[in-house]
Structure formats: structure tokens, C-alpha cells
Amino acid sequence: MIDLLETEKRLLEPHVISGGIAVDFTMGNGHDTLWLARAVGPSGKVYAFDIQEQAFKNTRKLLDENGALGNVELILDSHANVAKYVKEPFCAGMFNLGWLPGGDKSVTTRLESTLEALRSGISLLADGGAVLLAVYPGHDEGRREGEAVTSYLSSLDRRKICCSRFEIVNSPTSPFFFLIEKK
Numbered sequence: 001m002i003d004l005l006e007t008e009k010r011l012l013e014p015h016v017i018s019g020g021i022a023v024d025f026t027m028g029n030g031h032d033t034l035w036l037a038r039a040v041g042p043s044g045k046v047y048a049f050d051i052q053e054q055a056f057k058n059t060r061k062l063l064d065e066n067g068a069l070g071n072v073e074l075i076l077d078s079h080a081n082v083a084k085y086v087k088e089p090f091c092a093g094m095f096n097l098g099w100l101p102g103g104d105k106s107v108t109t110r111l112e113s114t115l116e117a118l119r120s121g122i123s124l125l126a127d128g129g130a131v132l133l134a135v136y137p138g139h140d141e142g143r144r145e146g147e148a149v150t151s152y153l154s155s156l157d158r159r160k161i162c163c164s165r166f167e168i169v170n171s172p173t174s175p176f177f178f179l180i181e182k183k
């Protein structure tokens with residue numbers, strides 16, 4: 001059976017540049033931040049965002065344990081403010097929407113800030129770069145985010161940006177994801 005988390009990384013990997021800039025828009029427990037930090041390597045840089053102190057602490061611990069703190073900037077702020085912190089084009093970005101695994105389920109990503117972060121992220125994306133965005137439609141806000149992101153991405157000019165959606169069609173509540181590639 002397809003492993004969506006593995007598949008999404010395989011699709012993002014060709015866009016990652018060694019020594020480049022990457023953004024984790026939802027650091028959570030830090031697994032994606034760590035993956036990005038390893039992918040860009042020690043001469044690259046990762047900016048990682050979360051609004052929860054617990055996510056910040058969990059991520060810092062994971063990075064520290066793996067000797068990967070050196071090239072990561074952890075930011076306790078909403079990803080909607082990405083343009084305040086990231087001033088150069090980035091090659092790879094990840095959104096893993098929803099709540100902190102093992103944390104408070106009432107603190108989840110919200111469609112307004114998700115869309116704002118996605119718009120800003122796309123304008124900061126380097127030519128040839130890509131953003132991966134995973135949606136969890138098994139809860140109400142996740143379903144709304146999925147619909148809003150689909151509608152927004154469908155409106156973008158396909159000559160400039162290619163937006164693909166990957167889903168398990170016979171499992172409508174399973175997570176699905178988008179790959180957004182700048183030409």
C-alpha cells in the first residue's frame with residue numbers, strides 16, 4: 001500500500017538544493033524540520049514556524065539530539081508572518097496541517113492563516129522550487145482547509161506554477177497532499 005508520507009518526500013526531494021533555503025511552515029514535533037535540515041545540509045538553512053511553545057521545545061530537542069540545530073532557525077510565530085522572517089527565495093517548503101501529534105487538538109491550523117501563509121510562501125518560492133502541503137480532511141477544519149486550498153491553487157496560472165493533488169480516491173477521510181512546483 002502507498003505510504004503518503006514517504007511519497008510526498010520523494011516528490012519534494014528533487015527540488016531541494018544542497019546549501020539552499022527551506023521552510024517548515026508547521027514544525028510540530030520537528031520530524032519534517034529535521035528531514036529538511038538534513039536535505040539542505042550544513043551549509044543550507046531551514047526556517048521552521050509554529051505557534052505552540054510545546055512544538056518549539058519538542059523540535060529543539062529532536063534537532064539537538066540529532067546534531068542538526070546549527071542550520072535551523074525556530075520561530076514561535078504564525079506561518080502567516082513568513083515574509084517577516086524569510087527574506088530570500090527558498091527551494092523547498094512543507095506544510096503538514098492539523099494539530100500537534102500528542103498535543104491539544106483544539107489548536108489546529110486554520111484556513112485563513114493557512115491560505116495567507118501559502119500565498120506568501122508561493123511568492124517567496126525560488127524558480128524550480130516546490131512546496132508540499134498535506135491536508136487531514138477527517139475533521140471539520142481540515143476538510144474546509146482542503147476545499148479552500150484546492151480552490152486557491154486551481155486559480156493559479158499554470159504557465160508559472162504547477163499544482164498537483166495526490167489522494168487515495170477510495171478513502172475520502174485519509175490525508176491527501178498537494179505538490180506546488182514553480183517553473
Ligand SMILES: C[S@@+](CC[C@H](N)C(=O)[O-])C[C@H]1O[C@@H](n2cnc3c(N)ncnc32)[C@H](O)[C@@H]1O
Nearest residue numbers: 026027028029030031032050078079096100109
Ligand atoms: C500536524 S502538526 C505538524 C507536524 C510536523 N510537521 C512534524 O513533523 O512533526 C501541525 C502543527 O501546526 C501548528 N500550527 C497551527 N497553526 C499554526 C500557524 N498559524 N502557524 C504555524 N504553525 C501552526 C500546530 O501547532 C501543530 O504543531
